[in-house]
Every structure is written in structure tokens, then in C-alpha cells.
Amino acid sequence: MLLDDHKKLAKEVVDLVMAQGGDTAVVRIDFSTDKDVSIRNQKIDTLTQSNSKMLTLTVSRDKKKAVVSTSDLSETALKSLLKDAMNIVKYTGQDEFYGLPAKEELGMAEGDLKIYDPREDSIAIEKRIDMAKELETLSLKHDKDLIADGSSVSSSTGHFVLANSLGFCEGYMQSEWVVQSSCAIPDAVEGLNSARKQSGGWYSVANSFEKLEPLEAVAAQAARRTIMKRGAKKPKTQTVPVIFENTVAVGLLSFLAQALTGSNIYTRQSFLADKLASKIAGDNVTIVEDPLIPGLVSSRPFDGEGVKSRRKTVVENGVLKTFLLDSYAARKLNMKTTGNSDGVSNLYLEEGKTSLEEMIKTIENGVLVTSASGFGEVLQTGDYSKGAQGLWIENGKISYPVNEFTIASTMFDILNNIELIGNDSIKTGPVFCPSIKVRKMTVSGV
């Protein structure tokens, strides 16, 4: 099997580095087979299929580090790669904090995470084409004015292998299926924007083909999320309660994860650098990372350094319990690695009991934000500002769609003013979050 071949290769490269005088060596191999079918107006738009691979070697000598990588796994290429690495370590600086994780931290979590379904190849390309066509048909039937912007069925299967000079050599298989539908709808306005459209889409992601949402459901959401924007206008500038729909709330949590990441803590770039064990959010905020939830696409048995995955509470009733560290950041901060080399895996805000509908009912005048854009998260200060689209709420009901406005606040203000937490997380990313209601934010529009 290719996974075993790659494990063997990874170990061989590690041994070769050590034989040539390396002090430590880490080899990772990422491999995937991707197939993608995209349909537009009932015709195949694109049909793609490929394998991709990358071997990354990290070498140190006298605490001096080099990282080299290649998509070519031939013997010649790997020998040349190794030579490059041994040359680089002549130039890099001695870093007393560099090293591998402690041996006892390494390991593969027990149990089947159900992140791989071997049946990927059993779904023929013809069937995928038919599915994508059906998805488009089902999407467009919701409104005669809808324009097809592509429906697709994609699969990716592969593996991740890691070996290091402490004798760790493990790998695991992963698979992922995605079905996606995108639509647009004409929404002309008088005057300058005479060819305005609105666009929207939806998708389903799962580890196995069987676990994908029914096509009808994906199609209905894609159509609804497009049609609901029709007639959008710009709201007035004011301060109001804001509901972050689950799709947008995820962005807040991702920003928080970035601000808790080790390298942003030890470089003191993060507004949370001094906040360990302090209250950073309201009592109702508990945030957990659990890479071991079976069947989720981002679950993993070990992190990018081979550190065994485990569940941990990041924020408990508003108190920051831990940063997100790899072994390097941990040594810099005199702490222990939290298994977050390669980022987070299933970081989530614990759900509350309120449905989105109930949340909307609590607002007399406010906005439900359904998409946010831009790069307005500031790591140093926690300032948060985003371009937004959404639905205006009046007297507990959705009143009309809004666009071309911004929302602004700071992360501290947001985390301490979450009035309601929803029960609607979509558990398909490395980060997921239910819808939340924030007491007030500045909306800038007309």
C-alpha cells in the first residue's frame, strides 16, 4: 500500500539525515488523489483528476535548522534535497529553543476516528456527473430567475505520514467528499448598478459519500441563500444588536484561534499574549478543541509534529485556560505543547439552547449577518471590522435584506457581550461555531 511505502521512505530519509550528521530530522509526506466534476447549465464545465504529493524535511544540526521540500520523490531529487538542507544549516542561526517534542508526547491516539472511507473509487465519474447535474436542476427549480454558477462533486483521498529521529513513524488515511451548488439571480437597481446580481451557494462536506447531505437539502439552501439577498439595500449608520449566523461566527473563532497561536504569543503580537488564566469573555463562553471526534473531516490522531491528539478546554466560562502551542512555542514560553502544530482540529464554541429563529425574535431593531468579508481583524489590538451582508430585523422578524455595510467592535467587547448562543453548529471545519447574538456593535452604512 502506498501509505506503507511512504512510511518506509520517510524513515529512510530520516536515517539518511542522521547518517550524514544531522542532530534531528523530521520527514512528512502529504499525498492526495483528487477528482472533481463541475457542471454548468447541464453541461460538464470541468473534469479534473490528479495525484499530488509533497515531502518536507526538517533538519537541525547544532540547533540550527533547515526546511526543504519537494514534489519529486525520486532518489536523485531526495539526495539533492538533503544536500540543500545540510548546506542551509551552515547559515542559519543557533536557536536554543529548537528541538523535537518530548518522546512521551508522541503517539497516535487510539480508536477509529472514522476519517477515511476506502470506497472513494467505487463512485464512478459518470455517477458524479449525474449527481452534479441533478444538484443544479434541484437548485434552479426554486426560482425561474436563478442563474447557474456551477454545481460540483469532488472527492479527495490521501494520507499524511510523519517520521522523526526519535523513532516516531506513523501515518493515517483521510477522505473527503464535497458537493457544492452556486447560484446567482438578477437584482438590478435603478441608476449606476443596472446589472446587479446577487449570488449565493451552499455545500456539504463529509468523510464518506454516504454522509453527504441529500442533494435536495444542499440545493434548497443554495437557492434560498441567493434569493434572500434580492432587493438588498444599504442600512443606516447606527449601533444595534447583531446576530452572527453560524457561517460568520466561525470567523470570530478563527480570529481567536489565530490570537492564541503560540508564535503570536511569544512574539507578543497578540492582544491575548498576557491573558492566560484571565477572564477574556463572558461566563457563558466555553471553547473546546477536540481532535478526536469520530467522523469529522478535521479530526486527527496526532498533530504536525506527531504529538498525540487529546481534547482540551481552551476557554472555560470566560477564563482563558491555554494557548495553542507547538513544541517550539511551548519551549519559548516555558510551557508544554498542546498538540497544535498544523493549527487546530475541531475548535468549537459550546452550543447553547437558542435556535436562530428564537434569537431573531429577541431583536426589535438589529441585523442578522449572513456573510462577512475583508481583512479587518487586527491581531495586536483585537479590533474587528468587516464588510457585511445580511437581513435586517424589525420587531422580532426578518424585514429586508441589507448589503454594503460594515460591522465593527473589538474582540473583548464581542466576547463579553454574547447574549445568546445558538444550537446550530455545522461541524465540518477545523473550527465550528453556532450562531450567536452580540448585544451591540457599530453598523456603518448610509
Next chain:
Amino acid sequence: MSDNFSGISRRDFLKITGTLAVGATLANPMLNRVFAGQSSLGRTSSCEFFKTLCGLDNTAINKLLGIALSKGGDYADLFADYSINNSIILEDRIIKNASRNISAGIGIRVLKGDQTGYAYSEDMTFESLKNAALTAANIANETGKSISLNVTNKKVKNYYEVSLPVSEVELDAKIKLLKESEEAAFLKDKRVIKVSANMLDSERYIVVANSENLLMEDYQPLMRYNVSVIVEEDGKRQSGRMSGGGRLGMEYFSKIKTPEKFAHEAVDQALLLLTAKNAPAGPMPVVLSPGDSGILLHEAIGHPLEADFNRKGTSAYSGRIGQKVASELCTVYDGGTVPNDRGSINFDDEAVASNKTTLIENGILKDYMHDRISAKYYKVKQTGNGRRESYKYFPIPRMTVTYLENGTSDPTEIISSIKKGVYCKNFSGGQVDISNGDFVFNPTLAFMIEDGKITYPVKNFTLIGNGPEVLTKVTMVGNDFKFSDGMWTCGKGQSVPVGVGLPTVKVSEITVGGM
């Protein structure tokens, strides 16, 4: 799942890439062998490069393209791509890391009408490439077609002659630059607590050949230099960051910007932000500084004028060619022909020579940016905008260098014409919804304008506007045109380096998203 992920419209953005990918010059035996036979231009041609690497010569290319068309495709192309990316990072007073990445593969595309079949291989044996060709061929479904081809090399103008590519200098020369920046930053102000600097560079060997018997080869050098600092005062921290580069070699540091200047500008920016107040909220006049503010063009009209969105009828500019979409003061171009610019290309990834395309002329929409499929759909000539991130992708319409023609106003007059507004200097990025035309961009350094004068710095906020409206509100255009110092990467499912340019511009009203 979020719209941000699923709707292609909102995937289109421009950003200073934060990730480090690149910096060392090292002994690759294969490269040494190639360089041993350097031509008078100092570099082996990409065709020779691939011939040495994997025996890919014109005969093999002809065969592969023939196989690609064996099932009845209308057109096939081959894209051979060997890319070496180096990075070197200084942090906490040491050279913390240096890395070198080699990504190489060959992509084969077959078109049947407007349908695309695509496959690539990282194994460059003829057998693997043949399999990729057969996979791509499946977009068509006839049998047993025999096509005989004879590709011939076509030469085009080189817009990025570089005497000493950064990728070919020794690591210690790069380390010297990084240390100069570090020292200059710490010396500049005692409130500086952290300095990091890095250099990213890459060199890329490309061969594109197609079933119209055309073959083109290119060598693309690219470098970017970044310095970031953190300052601290009374427990408050702020950061400043400067980036620059292009398709340039080591001469960048003597001709364009010294490592010391990078450091000083980053420190100045961080110190200004320490004193910055919150930006106001609501619509008001905005003045955009020359250079980087070209991000406005990239988002507001650049993406929506990429012809794929128009062909599919999903862009806010579909069907609007010939109409007035901007003030008479606006003439906007896109072209990969700007010498040594980060966004420049000698020809696009479909073997179309670069040229300067007029998108808007005196406010009238003239043209979209095309790839092969869209040009065919609109029955026009390809504009040289068919680009791809790497061999892993098929080409789609993308911007190269997008810029506004110089105007006549004195920049100081532009500022003094404003009673209350915002002056924007540096940006972290922008994003657009191509369907309704709403775009955002995020200044990292901006100032209030009060009674015609710049008064105090304001903190990070979002500007939001509507593409088809905002350019009609360009009421003054300065005479101080500048291209951005190359640092931008554009994301549209695939990442490509791009350039922007703009003189000082006054927009009479745009929504400022402060608090």
C-alpha cells in the same frame, strides 16, 4: 458551511501574503548541470531545462498533445512548470529558519467547446505524462483519433531582465540585508521591542505548448522582502509592516529600497498607530494615496471585469461594455507589460503574449480580461489574462498589473478640498462580491482630514463601497502616479502575484466602517 467558502464571488481577494515560502541558493546538482551550459543571456532556456530534467523535447510534446486529442478534443495544451521557492527568516535576533521548496509538474488540458478536461503529473516519466494526457482527453468521447503535431518555438519580449536573480545569491548575502533591517529598526526608536524580517524569492521555468503548434518558454524570477516590527509604550502594542519586491534581482536594494528604509518605514507606521484613534463611521470623502491604493481598482472593477464571471452572467458588469461605468477622469489598464512588476508576465499560461488592455477609457467600459474560453465565447482576441497558480490548475481569467492613468490634480489640492474625510495610506487587503459589486478594503494606516489638513492617525477599519458606483465618484485624480511596490497576491481559488498602480485619488463618498 459558509458562503465565504462556497460562493466563488467571495473567494476573490487581494492580500499581502503572510505565509513564508521562500530564500536560499543552494547546490542542486541538476541545476548546476543546467547552468554549466549557460547561454549568453546567462541562463539556460526552459526548454533545455526540461529536456535535461526529464527528456521532454519537442518530439515528446508533440506525442503528448496528440494523445490528449486522441478522443476528439478541439484543443490541447501542455504546461511544464518547475518552481524553486526559497525563504529566509530573521526573528529574535537570529536567522531562525531558511527553507527551499521545489514544486514541479506537467499539466495537460483538453478543451471540447467550452468544456475542460485537466490532469497533471508530478512524475515526469513519459508513461505518467501519457496517462495524464489520456485522463484529460476524456472530456471528449470519440475513439481512435490520430493527430500529428509539430510545435515550434515562438519568442516574445522579456519584461523582466534580471542581472542577478535573488535565487542565485548565497545565503550570507541575504542574511546581511536582514540584519541591516533589524539593526536599523532597533536604532530608530527605543520603543521597538521586536523585529522580524524575511526574504522570499522564487525562480520558475515554464514551457507552454499547444495543439496550434505554438510553444513558448519563460524564466520567471520573483522576490519579496518584508520587515515587521512591534513597538510598545505604556503596555500598548502596535505593529508596523513594510513589504516590497517584484520580478527583480539584488539590484532592488540599491535601486528601489534599502533594507534600512524598510525598517524605518515599518517603525514609523507602528509608532503612528500607537497614537491612532478610532475611525469614524458613515459615508464621507476618502483620499487614496498613490501606489498601493490601486487595490481599489483590483476589487471594484478588476475582478468583476474578469470575463469568466461575465460569460456566466454572474458579474455586476455583464452586458455593460460600451456603457459609462466611471467618471471621465478614469482610464484603467491591465497588462503584464510593466517592466519588472510583480504582476508582469511575458506571456500568459495559455501562450498569449502580454499586452496592455484598456478596460475603461474616460469612464466608458471597453473590454473584459479574457482567457481562451471566454475570448472564444465573446469572439474577441485573447488579452493575455489566462493565468494559473501552478501545474496543479487550469488557467482562468486573472489580472496582471491593473492601474489607473495619471491625472492632472496637485495632490495637496486634493487634500485641501476636503472638510472632513479620511486619507488612506497602507492596506492589508481587499475582497469583492463580483455579483452585486460590493467590495471592501482594509487600510492599516490612515489619517483624518479636517478642514483640508491631515490631522491625526486613525486605526484599522474597513472601507466598503460598490464597484459600479464608486468609480463614478472619482472627482479628482492626482498627477503623482505610482505603481505599488510589489507585494500583492490575489486569490481566486488559485493564488497569483499581481500588481496595482494609482495616482492620488479623491472619492467623493465611500462608507468608512469605524466605530
